[in-house]
Amino acid sequence: xxxxxxxxRGNVALGINPVGLKQEVQNQINYVKNKGSFExxxxxxxxxxxSSYGLATRISLAFGTGADTIGVSFEKGPKSARSxxxxxxxxxxxxxxxxxxxxxxxxxxxxxxxxxESKQEVIDYIKNEFGGKVDLVVYSLASGRRNDPxxxxxxxxxxxxxxxxxxxxxxNMQEQTFYTETLDPATDQEIADTVKVMGGEDxxxxxxxxxxxxxxxxxxxxxNYSYLGTELNHPYYGGGTLGRAKADCDEKAExxxxxxxxxxGKALIVVAxxxxxxxxxxxxxxxxxxxxxxxxMEEKGTHETPIMHQDRIYREMIYGNKPEYDEVGRLRPDSWxxxxxxxxxxxxxxxELNEDNFNSDxxxxxxxxxxxxxxxxxxxxNYTEQDVTLEELKALEY
Ligand code: NAI
Numbered sequence: 376x377x378x379x380x381x382x383x384r385g386n387v388a389l390g391i392n393p394v395g396l397k398q399e400v401q402n403q404i405n406y407v408k409n410k411g412s413f414e415x416x417x418x419x420x421x422x423x424x425x426s427s428y429g430l431a432t433r434i435s436l437a438f439g440t441g442a443d444t445i446g447v448s449f450e451k452g453p454k455s456a457r458s459x460x461x462x463x464x465x466x467x468x469x470x471x472x473x474x475x476x477x478x479x480x481x482x483x484x485x486x487x488x489x490x491x492e493s494k495q496e497v498i499d500y501i502k503n504e505f506g507g508k509v510d511l512v513v514y515s516l517a518s519g520r521r522n523d524p525x526x527x528x529x530x531x532x533x534x535x536x537x538x539x540x541x542x543x544x545x546x547n548m549q550e551q552t553f554y555t556e557t558l559d560p561a562t563d564q565e566i567a568d569t570v571k572v573m574g575g576e577d578x579x580x581x582x583x584x585x586x587x588x589x590x591x592x593x594x595x596x597x598x599n600y601s602y603l604g605t606e607l608n609h610p611y612y613g614g615g616t617l618g619r620a621k622a623d624c625d626e627k628a629e630x631x632x633x634x635x636x637x638x639x640g641k642a643l644i645v646v647a648x649x650x651x652x653x654x655x656x657x658x659x660x661x662x663x664x665x666x667x668x669x670x671x672m673e674e675k676g677t678h679e680t681p682i683m684h685q686d687r688i689y690r691e692m693i694y695g696n697k698p699e700y701d702e703v704g705r706l707r708p709d710s711w712x713x714x715x716x717x718x719x720x721x722x723x724x725x726x727e728l729n730e731d732n733f734n735s736d737x738x739x740x741x742x743x744x745x746x747x748x749x750x751x752x753x754x755x756x757n758y759t760e761q762d763v764t765l766e767e768l769k770a771l772e773y
Contacts, residue, residue: 379393383549386662395753395758396755398759413695414694417441419444425462433446443481444480446481449487452773465771483773489518498585511598513599532572536614546734548662548747574621579634593640625644651743651747664721665739667725670742671721672711
């Protein structure tokens with residue numbers, strides 16, 4: 376029998392619990408089902424579908440609107456007792472099993488979304504087996520690297536400041552420590568490379584390929600998740616390399632809007648709230664912002680996990696009657712995070728943090744740690760231990 380051990384290096388989770396991951400997917404499904412159904416898209420493509428925001432989107436749409444879904448992700452399956460694969464691998468499987476039980480189509484493509492081949496395979500599948508068209512395309516990819524599909528060159532993204540170094544507090548969940556970190560400013564090359572990886576180029580390539588192939592419905596919507604943040608994280612996020620990449624997505628949204636005019640389509644930037652994910656846990660200083668912010672938002676009853684946030688975005692905002700747009704047309708579900716009283720109290724709290732109190736009742740450290748653990752199938756609500764063998768895991772099909 377396999378033993379599932381939580382193993383964290385810095386703020387990166389290495390160990391996973393596939394049984395816990397399955398339960399966590401089920402918990403998210405239950406959350407959506409408890410809210411009831413809503414009218415929305417029926418044929419959805421999600422690029423970056425296997426974890427956090429992409430997975431939550433998929434669950435919300437499948438179990439909220441009864442949508443058939445195609446999910447593209449880059450994950451690894453089990454090889455040995457020491458190498459059980461990635462969390463997203465098991466999330467894909469758990470999602471598919473639950474969706475198919477309800478009679479929904481749930482197709483997983485586990486491959487490099489940046490390649491031309493992936494796009495073509497998805498297009499062929501839409502044409503031949505998915506009814507010919509999709510009415511929503513969600514781009515929720517987060518990656519540290521990208522192979523350019525034309526040149527084969529590999530680009531790496533870096534999370535860095537611009538101009539001046541940034542010095543501030545961070546936490547290390549492995550060591551349970553609070554320390555001061557310095558973030559160097561990026562070179563021009565690093566800025567350009569980060570835009571190449573996390574900017575909107577690949578989103579636009581997907582939309583061009585899908586449009587050219589004639590697989591987009593009239594009135595198609597495409598959403599891309601952005602983050603703008605506040606003055607508390609501006610020096611290392613909005614004002615750093617990631618901010619540049621997000622600004623590039625804003626620009627590409629304009630191109631895509633033009634591309635989709637004749638089919639009445641729309642590209643929407645959704646400025647999402649700060650949540651605990653594999654990607655956000657490794658952004659320097661960001662966990663400290665989160666443990667302060669979540670504490671205040673918990674007290675106000677506005678703290679959300681990815682499933683709560685995405686369900687609200689689709690149920691109440693995009694396909695509901697409570698959308699909030701900013702002056703440039705972006706959807707702003709992050710308004711709860713940006714609430715001025717929330718931000719003022721978060722600032723006050725963060726300024727008081729030190730090595731003695733960062734993981735006390737004063738902050739939401741425990742909540743952040745639990746949400747981080749949930750991403751790997753640990754500390755999952757309603758979890759029941761099960762004996763599982765490597766052979767059984769290897770036999771699971773995505
Ligand atoms: P995540 O790391 O949990 O998920 C990323 C997804 O991309 C996974 O499904 C992964 O398999 C997939 N992926 C990565 N490289 C791939 C490749 N080469 N081919 C195919 N799939 C690939 O990330 P998270 O945090 O859910 O982020 C998704 C988006 O949401 C990002 O654009 C992020 O900037 C944005 N966002 C995140 C916020 C946060 O606090 N985490 C806040 C606001 C926006």
